[in-house]
Amino acid sequence: MGNKNTPEIRFPGFIGDWEQRRLNEYLTTSKVKNRDERFGKEDVLSVSGDFGIVNQIEFQGRSFAGVSVAPYGVVETGDVVYTKSPLKSNPFGIIKTNKGQAGIVSTLYAVYKPNDNVDSKFVERYFENDQRLNRYLKPLVNKGAKNDMKVSDDNALIGTVVFPVEVDEQRKISSFFNQLDNLITLQQQELDTLKQTKQGFLQKMFPKEGETVPEIRFPGFSGEWEERKLSEIAEFNPKSILPDEFEYVDLESVVGTNLIAHRTESKESAPSRAQRLAQRGDVFYQTVRPYQKNNYLYDLPYNNYVFSTGYAQMRPIIDSYFLLSRVQEELFVKTVLDRSTGTSYPAINSNDLSEIEIKVPTDNDEQTQIGNFFKQLDETIALQQKELDALKQTKKAFLQKMFI
Known part of the structure; x- marks a missing residue:
């Protein structure tokens, strides 16, 4: 010291x-x-x-x-x-x-x-x-x-x-932070490239408007995709009894497709919006400001996570990861925004969301392959984000400890 x-x-x-x-x-x-x-x-x-x-x-x-x-x-x-x-x-x-x-x-x-x-x-x-x-x-x-x-x-x-009295020490410190900034910039660029890659695949691996087959497809699959309402492929907001104590997930707790925070609440004192008890495989769609695309697939082995009513809870009968990827795609988001109300905080209610039609492969294996592909891509993005956040925290710590 x-x-x-x-x-x-x-x-x-x-x-x-x-x-x-x-x-x-x-x-x-x-x-x-x-x-x-x-x-x-x-x-x-x-x-x-x-x-x-x-x-x-x-x-x-x-x-x-x-x-x-x-x-x-x-x-x-x-x-x-x-x-x-x-x-x-x-x-x-x-x-x-x-x-x-x-x-x-x-x-x-x-x-x-x-x-x-x-x-x-x-x-x-x-x-x-x-x-x-x-x-x-x-x-x-x-x-x-x-x-x-x-x-x-x-x-x-x-x-x-x-x-520092010596200018050489000053230069050494500033050079160290320049190198650290270069690492952070490189990591950010790699993360941005990954996110752009995902957006590109989202556009090409789902049929465009007016079409019934995607531009890019895994080998061995053919035939047209069928159009289905969301209400036909997922149960919306299933009723459930909340546990006495649970982990609450509000609208600030999901960023992208990642759960970044939650807090412990009791049933008696929890916010009135805490109503959606998660089951493994459920997809939670942010109905407020849906353009943010903060949507989450619950894949944790716990039965005590409760989400805000700011999310529409979908319990799919199709592949969950396929559905999560599908609702991240720009054409879907545009459709949701067209049916939303409000300007500063556009929102769609669950009933209107459930009526939106999407195209789905008739072959369950094709759904699974697409879902797994985007799952792996999301995991890579999450890892890259974690590394970037760690670098930023490292820099923050050095800014505190290398100066007076």
């Missing part, structure tokens, strides 16, 4: 206390403006909490620059930018380093030049922890400002930070 002036985790070869100084000993406010209009509206930069400093057109599809960009601040590579306007995620703003090309930012941003005693990428990493950033900025809010959360350009530099 480190003392109050050394971090808990430190790279070998570095010793001695970190120094407590004002941030203005590391950064200097830049007064460089785009007076000669060397940069145009296509060079305007945006600051994002997730993506850092990026070209506004590439990031948001257009430039939101004013009539003239002459008053805009010039941002060179390595400069530090502070967003003075509060954001939803950070009420006092955010601090980022420009790792890309030079450009300009509006007067909503403050631009700082790094001094020789600091690595500007380290400055960003230091403030990447939201709690540390907000602790630092909160005392610096301008007194009497119209916007209570606003911090001026110079005020943002007068707070106290604790940095």
Whole structure:
């Protein structure tokens, strides 16, 4: 364990206390403006909490620059930018380093030049922890400002930070987090590719509108699929007696096709919406905001899980995994939305859902093969998501333990 002036985790070869100084000993406010209009509206930069400093057109599809960009601040590579306007995620703003090309930012941003005693990428990493950033900025809010959360350009530099004395140590820390970010980005890309692959198969392995056979089919199967109402292939909302104590699953507990949370409730004090007692093989379809596609196949060996009435409970007489995959497909979701009511929170009731017709293979083995295919794909996606979440948690822990 480190003392109050050394971090808990430190790279070998570095010793001695970190120094407590004002941030203005590391950064200097830049007064460089785009007076000669060397940069145009296509060079305007945006600051994002997730993506850092990026070209506004590439990031948001257009430039939101004013009539003239002459008053805009010039941002060179390595400069530090502070967003003075509060954001939803950070009420006092955010601090980022420009790792890309030079450009300009509006007067909503403050631009700082790094001094020789600091690595500007380290400055960003230091403030990447939201709690540390907000602790630092909160005392610096301008007194009497119209916007209570606003911090001026110079005020943002007068707070106290604790940095390594050696710039090499700062660089080593920022380089470590860059590598960790690259791993996270790669993992995210692989996850996105898997999800896109699944969407592609969902479109091609079920018949399109007006057709009776899918574009892609497993070998050995032929013949047209038949059209059936959901009520003909599944029992809807079967009646059951709730146990005295159970695990409750609400609408926030399912993301994608994964159960991410549940909580213990007693029958006497449980929410009135806790009514759907799960049986293995049941498919739970989210009837509120169905475009989110948060639907779950209950495959746990327990008889004490109860779902909210925000889900339609389907007990299939066909392959359960086939049905789960079928209701994830875009054409089905569009059909559900067409029959939903409400705009901000579109919803469909179970009776209307049960009347929707889908095409189903007449051969049970074909249903099973399709269901198993998507089951394996979902398991791969879930594993990839778990690895991504673990990487993010690892980064979060290092942000706490490698800084003061």
